[in-house]
Amino acid sequence: MKLDQYINPATFHSQNLLRSYAHLLNSAGDQKGKLLVRLGLAAISALLFGISIALLYPFFISLETGSTDAYWALGKIIVLLLIAILLRMQAETYDTKGYSNLAIHQLRTELGEKLRRVPLVLLSGLRSGEINAVLVQSINEAAGFAFTLMNIIVHALCIPLGAVLALLFLDGGGRFALLICLLLPLIAPLYLWRRKAFRRGFSILAEANSRLKAEAVEFTQGLTVLKSTQQLSSKQNQFNQVAEDVAKIQQIGTKKGEIPNLIITSSVQFALLVILLLGSIWVITGSSHWLMLATIMILIARVSDVLNFFVQMASLLEMFMISSEKLAALMALPELSQKQAETLPTSYDICYENVHFTYPQQKTAVLNQIDFCLPEKTLTAFVGSSGCGKSTLLKLLLRHGDPEQGRITIGGVDIRHMSQSQLMSLISVVFQDVYLFQDSVLNNIRMAKPDADDKAVIEAAKLAQCHDFISQLPQGYATQVSDIGTNFSGGEKQRLAIARAILKDAPILLLDEPTAALDTYNELAVQQALNALVKDKTILIIAHRLSTIVAANQIYVLDKGYIAEQGTHPQLLAKQGIYARFWQKRERL
Numbered sequence: 001m002k003l004d005q006y007i008n009p010a011t012f013h014s015q016n017l018l019r020s021y022a023h024l025l026n027s028a029g030d031q032k033g034k035l036l037v038r039l040g041l042a043a044i045s046a047l048l049f050g051i052s053i054a055l056l057y058p059f060f061i062s063l064e065t066g067s068t069d070a071y072w073a074l075g076k077i078i079v080l081l082l083i084a085i086l087l088r089m090q091a092e093t094y095d096t097k098g099y100s101n102l103a104i105h106q107l108r109t110e111l112g113e114k115l116r117r118v119p120l121v122l123l124s125g126l127r128s129g130e131i132n133a134v135l136v137q138s139i140n141e142a143a144g145f146a147f148t149l150m151n152i153i154v155h156a157l158c159i160p161l162g163a164v165l166a167l168l169f170l171d172g173g174g175r176f177a178l179l180i181c182l183l184l185p186l187i188a189p190l191y192l193w194r195r196k197a198f199r200r201g202f203s204i205l206a207e208a209n210s211r212l213k214a215e216a217v218e219f220t221q222g223l224t225v226l227k228s229t230q231q232l233s234s235k236q237n238q239f240n241q242v243a244e245d246v247a248k249i250q251q252i253g254t255k256k257g258e259i260p261n262l263i264i265t266s267s268v269q270f271a272l273l274v275i276l277l278l279g280s281i282w283v284i285t286g287s288s289h290w291l292m293l294a295t296i297m298i299l300i301a302r303v304s305d306v307l308n309f310f311v312q313m314a315s316l317l318e319m320f321m322i323s324s325e326k327l328a329a330l331m332a333l334p335e336l337s338q339k340q341a342e343t344l345p346t347s348y349d350i351c352y353e354n355v356h357f358t359y360p361q362q363k364t365a366v367l368n369q370i371d372f373c374l375p376e377k378t379l380t381a382f383v384g385s386s387g388c389g390k391s392t393l394l395k396l397l398l399r400h401g402d403p404e405q406g407r408i409t410i411g412g413v414d415i416r417h418m419s420q421s422q423l424m425s426l427i428s429v430v431f432q433d434v435y436l437f438q439d440s441v442l443n444n445i446r447m448a449k450p451d452a453d454d455k456a457v458i459e460a461a462k463l464a465q466c467h468d469f470i471s472q473l474p475q476g477y478a479t480q481v482s483d484i485g486t487n488f489s490g491g492e493k494q495r496l497a498i499a500r501a502i503l504k505d506a507p508i509l510l511l512d513e514p515t516a517a518l519d520t521y522n523e524l525a526v527q528q529a530l531n532a533l534v535k536d537k538t539i540l541i542i543a544h545r546l547s548t549i550v551a552a553n554q555i556y557v558l559d560k561g562y563i564a565e566q567g568t569h570p571q572l573l574a575k576q577g578i579y580a581r582f583w584q585k586r587e588r589l
């Protein structure tokens, strides 16, 4: 297995330590202030804890000498420990009071908002499973561990620091303080080396996991198609392969992680052993008190625990970094400019002015020199062979992306100078793939106009020829779409989409010829529904069957992204060009 296939160059690059920690802090978003305060409390608590260990020395001495100072020394230790515990409990409120959950929620909302502003043509190039993985898992990892991780780091630094500071003031403690200061920082290069290895491993695992999720989403969503095309087993093999890779990567990661882990924890133990050895020599030679060594041994046991825990948990930092980079990559996607038009257009003629458009994932333009004006309240049909750019032409009017050259206007207003919701208030869409949400049938229609009352929704359903089949559902309009799953026929879904459009009653209507794939009964019903919808609208229709657009006010024939011909049906037939050939061919079928 080639691990490199799972290295995503967009998200994998090494991060210096300080930047990683800054990232960690910033992941708290608006909760950053609360996080900083609590980290401050955790740091003071750890310092006090370190100091209280060092204060064991005067306590031991007073015990040995039988001095009454023992109570005073013990009292100081107990008070310090109590304050440390209280501060630590207060610090933990970052998680227990739900601030980390607020940070997660904020990040998720920000990403949701961001995805709304990213051109759909860009998002459609990403696999939905991978976006899900970021929205659900990466965000949890990116914001949920901020306090835990920083708290571990704070403890690993502040407990030895507190002890060292206190030792400096104790009789004979200075040399131990110096020794700790000399030896413990030597672990830093080992930590950095281990970090690099872990980072690569985690990056590969994260990428493989996110591909596995994407495969799982595609596999479950595409079950019907896969079965009908007998591709089920080949897709399943593909899924199994990625799942197997994930398992192997985890195995390799565990093995590879074990050695650096062992080396670094052994080094911590070794450094502490050196302190112990030298301390023993100092005691034997009489230059240090044996009770100082006993205190240092207690300190060593505690510091060794804290450092080992830090080493074990520091891999969480790599997981965090991978997740936050995935998040950052989505957050860095370019956005469509959003402007709020002061006045909305009052006429609905639509002009494409010398429009050129290239999909972000492609090199050559899909649309070139598209230049036309469609008078309002007319019906315009677009025809052309598959892939010539008809759908893209309509998607640009919906601002799934902006042309790299030229502009599109409605009633003279550049659509880039309107907000997305202003633009959408002008346009209804009936495309072939109708998406029904996990909600009641009533609400699925109402979503086109959320403030519509039930009566208006049912009226629209009646006009769209939906009322009869909805009335036969177990709970009529209240039936949940999830309860009946995909039981709606293609024609019924089309009519539900038409009901939405009738309810919305927008002045512009985009149709991807809805009757193209229907049987005669459904075609008739959808045609009747359409008749109720199209009155007095500016209509742009992608025509798959030319017989339905004979009466169109104008027909544009697209060829390889250019407008090749234009005119009415009789004019185009007279031209004896592409349209005439289409017509002859299709009429013969």
Ligand SMILES: Nc1ncnc2c1ncn2[C@@H]1O[C@H](COP(=O)(O)OP(=O)(O)OP(=O)(O)O)[C@@H](O)[C@H]1O
Residues within 6 Å of the ligand: 121, 124, 125, 359, 360, 361, 362, 366, 384, 385, 386, 387, 388, 389, 390, 391, 392, 393
């Ligand atoms: N999201 C996308 N990303 C990249 N390329 C795309 C995308 N959508 C469409 N294309 C490409 O753009 C070209 C035009 O596609 P479009 O869907 O506009 O054609 P069409 O004329 O509507 O085809 P059809 O009649 O088959 O629906 C095709 O080559 C298609 O592969």
